[in-house]
Amino acid sequence: MISNFLENEDNQDKIEKLSRENIETIKFGERYGNTTLGELIKRLYSDLREEKFIGSTGASKFLHFLNTDLFVMWDGNICDSYHHKEGSPGGYLKFMGEMKTLAKHLFDEIKKLGESDLKEYMIRELARKGYKPTIPKLLDEYNYVISEKK
Incomplete structure (x- = not known):
């Protein structure tokens, strides 16, 4: 059970x-x-992935909610687009490394454009590229923002 995962002192550490x-x-x-x-990330991911009904997508999402500034969520489609075997702890760590590299690249690029806020820039770029989130997705984002302020 997920409660066992959270109550485990080693995992808490x-x-x-x-x-x-x-x-x-x-x-x-x-x-x-x-x-x-990196090994800590792989172990946490692996332990979560093995929990009943969690799997690899759920593990990445759960880790993301534990630290939204660090863990990037993935699913089967994202794994495929980055050519990773879905579910592999090593693959997830490699993906995290790629996301760190991507974030650094984006920060460097927006600085060249005179921008300083990567989040705001990404929102504008997604809109410019035709990203049209559904109402449920917007509600999800709204709920996330509201919950972060509490």
Whole structure:
């Protein structure tokens, strides 16, 4: 059960350590005890993925909700588009590394354009490219924003 995952002291320690990280600055190879931050991510992801009814997509989403500034969600389509075997902890860590690289690239690009807020820039670019979210998606985003302010 997911409650067992959260109550596990080893997992609590990993979650606490990673709670101070974000996608822009994390160093996956940084040592933490006798392991690395990347290995912590793989272990948490692997443990969650094995929970009944969670799977690889659910594991990435659950981790995202534990730290929205670090964990990027994925699903089968995203795995395929990045040529990763869905479900693999190593694949998820590689994907996270690619997302860090992408975030850095986007930050560098918007600086060249005189922009400073990556989130605002991405929202404008998505709209310019024809992104038209559904009402449920907008409600999901609204709920996310509201819950973050509490």
